[in-house]
Amino acid sequence: MSGNHTTSHEGENHGSYGSYIVGFILAVVLTVASFATVLSKAFSFWQTIAILGVLAAVQMVVHLIFFLHMGTKSLSQRQNLAAFIVTALMVLIVVAGYLFVLWDAQANMMAG
Amino acid sequence: MLGKLTLSSIPYDVPILVGTFIGVAVIGIAVLAAVTYFKKWGYLWREWLTTVDHKKLAIMYVVLGLVMLVRGFADALMMRTQLALAYAGNPGYLPPHHYDQVFSAHGTIMIFFMAMVMMQALFNFVVPLQIGARDVAFPLINSISFYMTLVSAILINISLFIGEFSNVGWLGYPPISELQFNPGVGVDYYIWSVQISGIGTLLTGMNFLTTIIKLRAPGMKWMHIPVFTWTAFFACVMILTTFPVLTVSMALLALDRYLGMHFFTNDGGGSVMLYLNLIWSWGHPEVYILILPAFGVFSEIAATFSGKPLFGYATMVIATGIITFLGSIVWVHHFFTMGAGADVNTFFGIMTMFIAVPTGVKIFNWLFTMYKGRVRFEGPMHWIVGFMITFSIGGMTGVMMAMPAADWVVHNSLFLVAHFHNVIIGGVFFGYVAGLSYWFPKAFGYKMRDVWGKWAFRFWFVGFYLSFIPLYAVGLEGMTRRMNHYDNPNWHPWLLVACVGVFVLAAGLACQVIQFVLAAFDAVNKKPDALDLTGDNWGSGRTLEWSLPSPVPHYNFARLPVIRGLDTFHIEKELGRPAPVSELEPIHMPKYSAVGPMLGACGLLIGFALVWHIWWAVIVGLVVAFFTIVHRSANLDVDFYVTVEEIRADEEAFARRLAAAKAAE
Numbered sequence: 001m002s003g004n005h006t007t008s009h010e011g012e013n014h015g016s017y018g019s020y021i022v023g024f025i026l027a028v029v030l031t032v033a034s035f036a037t038v039l040s041k042a043f044s045f046w047q048t049i050a051i052l053g054v055l056a057a058v059q060m061v062v063h064l065i066f067f068l069h070m071g072t073k074s075l076s077q078r079q080n081l082a083a084f085i086v087t088a089l090m091v092l093i094v095v096a097g098y099l100f101v102l103w104d105a106q107a108n109m110m111a112g
Numbered sequence: 113m114l115g116k117l118t119l120s121s122i123p124y125d126v127p128i129l130v131g132t133f134i135g136v137a138v139i140g141i142a143v144l145a146a147v148t149y150f151k152k153w154g155y156l157w158r159e160w161l162t163t164v165d166h167k168k169l170a171i172m173y174v175v176l177g178l179v180m181l182v183r184g185f186a187d188a189l190m191m192r193t194q195l196a197l198a199y200a201g202n203p204g205y206l207p208p209h210h211y212d213q214v215f216s217a218h219g220t221i222m223i224f225f226m227a228m229v230m231m232q233a234l235f236n237f238v239v240p241l242q243i244g245a246r247d248v249a250f251p252l253i254n255s256i257s258f259y260m261t262l263v264s265a266i267l268i269n270i271s272l273f274i275g276e277f278s279n280v281g282w283l284g285y286p287p288i289s290e291l292q293f294n295p296g297v298g299v300d301y302y303i304w305s306v307q308i309s310g311i312g313t314l315l316t317g318m319n320f321l322t323t324i325i326k327l328r329a330p331g332m333k334w335m336h337i338p339v340f341t342w343t344a345f346f347a348c349v350m351i352l353t354t355f356p357v358l359t360v361s362m363a364l365l366a367l368d369r370y371l372g373m374h375f376f377t378n379d380g381g382g383s384v385m386l387y388l389n390l391i392w393s394w395g396h397p398e399v400y401i402l403i404l405p406a407f408g409v410f411s412e413i414a415a416t417f418s419g420k421p422l423f424g425y426a427t428m429v430i431a432t433g434i435i436t437f438l439g440s441i442v443w444v445h446h447f448f449t450m451g452a453g454a455d456v457n458t459f460f461g462i463m464t465m466f467i468a469v470p471t472g473v474k475i476f477n478w479l480f481t482m483y484k485g486r487v488r489f490e491g492p493m494h495w496i497v498g499f500m501i502t503f504s505i506g507g508m509t510g511v512m513m514a515m516p517a518a519d520w521v522v523h524n525s526l527f528l529v530a531h532f533h534n535v536i537i538g539g540v541f542f543g544y545v546a547g548l549s550y551w552f553p554k555a556f557g558y559k560m561r562d563v564w565g566k567w568a569f570r571f572w573f574v575g576f577y578l579s580f581i582p583l584y585a586v587g588l589e590g591m592t593r594r595m596n597h598y599d600n601p602n603w604h605p606w607l608l609v610a611c612v613g614v615f616v617l618a619a620g621l622a623c624q625v626i627q628f629v630l631a632a633f634d635a636v637n638k639k640p641d642a643l644d645l646t647g648d649n650w651g652s653g654r655t656l657e658w659s660l661p662s663p664v665p666h667y668n669f670a671r672l673p674v675i676r677g678l679d680t681f682h683i684e685k686e687l688g689r690p691a692p693v694s695e696l697e698p699i700h701m702p703k704y705s706a707v708g709p710m711l712g713a714c715g716l717l718i719g720f721a722l723v724w725h726i727w728w729a730v731i732v733g734l735v736v737a738f739f740t741i742v743h744r745s746a747n748l749d750v751d752f753y754v755t756v757e758e759i760r761a762d763e764e765a766f767a768r769r770l771a772a773a774k775a776a777e
Contacts, residue, residue: 079325090353093440098389101444101456105385109451 015069023066030059115725116297121275126210133273162704164251165666166236169258171555173233174548178628180225180265185621187218189614192579196611198597199604208596212279213298215594217268219282220302224309225265227402227536230544232261232313234405235320235344237551241657241664242338244329244673249322251702252744253315259712260312264305267719271301275723278302281594283395284365286376286387291369297723303366304719310359311715317351320344329656331675335429338655338679339422342429343408346436347401353440354397361390385450392443400439403535404432406543407474410496413550414478416652417493418485421679424477431470431477438467448516449523457516464514468507475500490650491565495546498573502538506531509584527587530580537576545572545624553649557662558635558642564627571620578613582606645773647766654679661766667699670759696760698753705750710740 015023034055037048064070070084071077123129147153160168190206191214198204206214240248248254271277278298280289289299324345328337337345364375365387374380376387415422422428444452444460478500487493509531513519522528545568553559586603634642644662656673657664659681671694677683714737721729 086349086353090440094357094393097393097441097443098386100459101389101452102383102385104456105450105452108453 015066019066023062026062026066027059030055030062034059113726115721115727117274117724117726121297122273123276128205128210129272158704161709162255162706164247164255164702164704164708166240166248166251166254167555167664167666169254170233170235170237172258173229173236173261176262176265177226177229177233180221180229182621183269184218184221184226185618187214187221189618190214191218192607192611192614194596195598195607199607200599200601202597204597206596209279211596212594213277216278216281216298216302217271220278220306221268222536223282223398223402224306225261225268227540227544228309228313229261229265230548231347231402231405232257232316234340234409234544234547234551235316235347237555238547238657239320239323239341239344240327241554241660241668242341242655243324243327243332244656244669244675245323245327246668246672246699247702248319249327250319252705252707252750253319255705255708256711257312257315257319259708260315260715261309263712263716263719264307264309264312266716267308267723268301268305270720271298271305271723275301283391285391286365286368286382286384287378289365289369290377291372292377299365299369300723303362303369304722307359307362307366308715308719310355310362313351314355314359317348317355321348321352324348329669329673329675332680333675335426336675336678336680339411339425339428340405340408340655343404343411343432346432347404350397350401350404350436350439354394354401357390358394358398361387361394364390385447388447388450389443392446393440396443396446397439399532399536399540400435402540403543404435406499406540406547407432409543409547409550410478410499411474411481412655413492413496413546414481415654415679416550416650417488417490418482419488419652420481420485421654421682422477423480423483424473425678427473428477431473434470435467438463438470442467445514445519448519454516461514461516461519465511468511471507475504491560491562491569492546492550494566494569495542495549498569499538499542499546502542502573502576503535506534506538509534522587524592525587526583526591526593529593530583530587533576533580533583537572537580542572550650551657552631553644554647554657554660554662554664556631556635557644558631558639559644559649560627560631561634561642564623564630568620568623568627571616571623575613575616575618575620578616579610580613582610582613645769645776648681648685654682656681659684661762661769665759665762667701667754667759670696670699670763696756696763698756699759700751700753703750703752705744707740707744711737714740 034052037043037051037055043051064084068080069077070081072081147156160172163169163172191211194204194206194211198206204211236248236254240246268277275297278284278289278294278301280294280299280302284299284302287293289302324337324341364373367373368375368377368382374382376382376384378384411422411428442460442464444450444456445464448457448461478496489497509527513522513528513531549560549565583606586606589600589602591598591600591603631642647661648658649662650658653659659673660668673680714733718730718733718737721727721733
């Protein structure tokens with residue numbers, strides 16, 4: 001605990017009424033779009049999967065920006081963003097690395 | 113009632129264990145009796161066990177680390193003497209099952225309960241002082257971290273006398289660690305002590321990362337952070353990104369063993385290779401978590417004892433960052449032989465070799481720091497010179513093994529064992545011991561007798577080469593690791609030399625113990641020339657901790673320092689630009705708390721009960737832990753203010769000591 005008694009909220013951004021509404025509407029639109037893609041049966045199986053993937057990724061970004069307040073404006077937003085990028089990078093390394101390594105071992109060892 | 117625990121679980125028929133138990137019991141009873149006789153229980157509880165002060169926690173970490181060092185070293189002595197004897201038909205004195213437990217315990221203890229503990233001791237003591245903070249970001253969580261580490265160390269020692277320890281090596285590879293091949297409780301002891309200590313380490317990582325980001329003194333920009341704190345920062349990043357992987361792999365192994373799942377079994381769709389990937393994508397970053405703070409210690413010491421600023425501060429920071437990143441994409445080099453193709457092995461081999469580049473940058477930075485400096489070869493400086501020689505050799509054999517083709521020849525041989533001891537003893541251990549002797553006067557206000565430190569270094573340095581160069585040789589001749597006995601006449605002379613070497617190392621350890629005992633003796637007798645009056649014990653300290661009195665007052669900084677550049681204390685002291693003196697204000701500090709010891713006791717109970725399948729005790733432990741946390745959350749009386757009078761009295765006492773030091777000159 002530093003000399004400062006009260007918890008400091010300087011430089012933090014907890015969003016505004018407007019930004020929550022925008023985020024909420026975007027999230028609802030994306031969710032409805034996902035359901036519509038499946039229920040309308042307008043696309044082939046793999047097209048549906050691809051569209052759902054894209055919509056899910058955009059949905060995630062919407063949540064990160066509007067609800068988890070990531071961004072580049074204030075110091076704390078940048079810190080959150082940096083922590084998120086590091087985490088994402090590590091998950092990417094581990095998942096991609098395991099697929100690379102284990103697929104290769106599987107292929108070479110003729111296992112299973 | 114007691115799950116799998118019966119009287120027959122206690123190995124009273126093994127003479128070595130009975131002897132050890134009697135020894136431990138006698139020492140334990142003597143310590144408890146001494147504390148009772150001198151009526152120190154209250155003092156111990158109020159001032160130490162319930163503390164949330166990072167400096168006291170650091171000292172407790174050091175004590176724990178040293179005890180576990182002796183324990184792990186005893187295992188090393190047993191292994192080397194066994195291999196010196198068990199030749200040509202002689203079975204030696206350790207039966208294979210016992211020997212397997214000894215090498216598993218040695219590895220587990222030295223990494224988790226010696227090296228990680230010492231590292232957390234250094235983090236605790238140094239980081240807040242270097243960045244001008246009054247404590248860590250979450251002092252109570254810091255105490256909980258310590259207790260998680262402590263109880264997991266206790267759990268692993270309980271395995272010595274109740275039941276058995278894991279016999280499958282320090283990483284518990286399946287399928288041999290699965291229930292089918294290992295129905296005893298050894299692997300369970302391993303799983304739960306690693307899990308509990310992992311919680312402690314993860315909390316430490318979170319705590320110190322937050323501390324470094326949030327609690328730096330006013331004016332301390334990122335590139336004003338001392339190098340040790342930088343290395344602690346990157347080590348914390350790695351702790352946060354990789355320790356969850358360890359937790360998951362241990363949890364999956366536990367599910368296999370406790371609930372009959374098939375994550376890593378041979379049948380039922382399990383994959384042993386998944387475990388290897390999981391454990392090494394924690395395990396490789398882990399060795400960098402250990403070595404980076406050692407690099408930080410060397411950077412501080414090289415600058416202090418050369419009387420020069422560190423050469424290439426920025427490159428040092430960047431190199432640490434690059435090592436952090438590369439360290440997380442090299443894990444496959446621990447199992448090149450798993451059967452992956454050339455593309456996988458080439459990628460991981462090349463990434464491994466790349467790490468030599470930033471590490472080489474660091475070595476040259478330390479050399480150039482010493483170059484044309486006024487180098488003083490005091491105790492801590494010995495370790496860094498020994499480190500640079502030893503670590504370079506270890507690094508080179510590492511690059512050799514980074515070539516998959518060469519690795520296929522020496523995989524799992526004693527060549528590998530020699531390599532990693534070469535970098536871990538020569539790098540991590542030398543670094544932590546150097547740090548211990550460097551910051552000891554700051555922690556206690558007393559100097560250690562340097563001559564014993566120098567002798568410790570000489571024995572460790574020579575003993576290291578005697579013990580491990582022979583292992584390179586027998587490794588190249590094809591001797592695999594973890595071998596209980598052998599009959600190859602070519603190996604025997606080498607292993608005799610290695611056995612001599614381990615006794616030289618023991619002499620080094622004895623010198624260190626003597627050094628601590630003599631320091632305590634000097635402190636009790638208030639030997640005047642052992643006093644560190646100025647707080648700047650080495651006379652050339654550059655970072656903030658040396659601006660404080662030794663021992664440091666519990667609130668650290670009477671006035672929060674204002675940082676005006678890298679090596680702030682050096683700027684104030686040498687360039688004659690003292691900090692402005694502001695009015696003293698009451699300092700807000702956390703109160704000591706019994707929550708840490710409470711949660712520690714729950715952790716020990718849960719761990720022990722899980723090992724022996726005593727389910728009711730697990731539930732009791734969890735419930736008590738839950739209510740301890742609830743009670744703490746509802747407790748608002750957790751802080752207090754240090755009065756201005758107390759701070760002023762400390763300031764005046766320090767001024768008198770400074771005057772006395774000046775008069776003595």
